Each structure stands twice: as C-alpha cells, then as structure tokens.
Amino acid sequence: APLVGVLALQGGVDEHLAALADAGARTRAVRLPGELEGLDAIVIPGGESTVLRGLAGALGLLGPLRGAVEGGLPVLATCAGLVLCAGGPSGGPGVLDVDVRRNAFGPQLASFETRLDVEGVGADVEAVFIRAPVVVRVGPAGRVIATVDGRVVGVRQGAVTALSFHPELTADRRVHRAFVERVRR
Ligand code: GLN
Secondary structure (H helix, E strand, O other): OEEEEEEEEOOOOHHHHHHHHOOOOHHHHOHHHHHHHHOOOEOOOOHHHHHHHHHHHHOOOHHHHHHHHHOOEEEEEHHHHHHHHHHHEEEEEEEOEEEEOOOOOOOHHHHEEEEEEEEOOEEEEEEEEOEEEEEEEEEOOOOEEEEEEEEEEEEOOOOOEOOOOEHHHHHOHHEEEEEEHHHHH
C-alpha cells in the first residue's frame, strides 16, 4: 500500500490519518523534514493557514515540502492547506498557480455542509466548509474540479489536488479513496 504522510502541525490531522487508513493507505504524521523521505504522497490539512505557515517555517519544512512537491510528490490539500499551496502573499510553498480569497463565504456562512460533484471523485460528495477559501484565479496549468454556486472550491494542477472544504470531517471516504487510488497508479 502507498505510504501517505499528513502534515501534522495543526488542524484535522487525526481525521485525515484515519480517512487515509480507511482508504487503504499506510500513513505517517509528518512534523520534521526528514519525515518527508520515502512518502508516496502527502496531505496538507486545514486549520489556520497563517499558523500552518508559521509552524512549517519554524520547523524548516517549507523548503523541503516545496522541493518534494515540485519533484512530483502527489498532494491533497484541504482548506487552509489549499491557501498554503497557493503561496503568493501567504508565503507558502507556492506549488499551485492560483489566487485565493480567504474566508470567502463570510461570517454568516462561516460554516456549512453541502454536497457537490468533484471531478475524478464522484457526484454529491459530502463537504464541510469552515471559514473556507475560494479560488478566484486558476492558472493555465490548473483545472477546476469543484464549484459551489459558481465559485471555485476545487482545483487540480499536475499531482496537486486542492479543495476548499474538509472531506475528512464526513463519513464519505470517496475523496481519500480517489486520492489513494491515484497515488497507486
Ligand atoms: N480560514 C482559514 C485560513 O484561511 C482556513 C479554515 C480552515 O482550514 N477550515 O487559513
């Protein structure tokens, strides 16, 4: 089975580890640069992107993570993980050529649950949005794979899959299964 890491600094780490195990992967919590070695893929969970970036920077993870992803390591990034991957002013690894607007659904809709179609995953996938970002620009290498009310909440660029929502907080395991399947191939 593929070995999938979960960046274990903050956020839904345990839920992602459990979902990946359900989906048939071996898993590893990643806190140190050396723990990136030997991974077949990595999940960058949600949380708070500023905190994630600060912790990853302090632990010396940002450079090695960028290097690994640029070298082709498949990524599943969710919510704040998407913000981190977008780089730019957020200063993350910058492995996704997109612009994002953080907390884009506003305070009145800071948190909601819905079902949406995700290309490569399936129809009516359960999705929890918590102070979620929206993708406001997708570069030429990127592909929109999910929308809510016309707003882009899922992008794939090469081996990077980035989602605005939290697939790990529902019982619907299709996002993790599709990711593990893609890693296997
Ligand atoms: N609002 C957070 C951010 O922009 C993301 C929230 C989340 O990951 N649930 O970093």
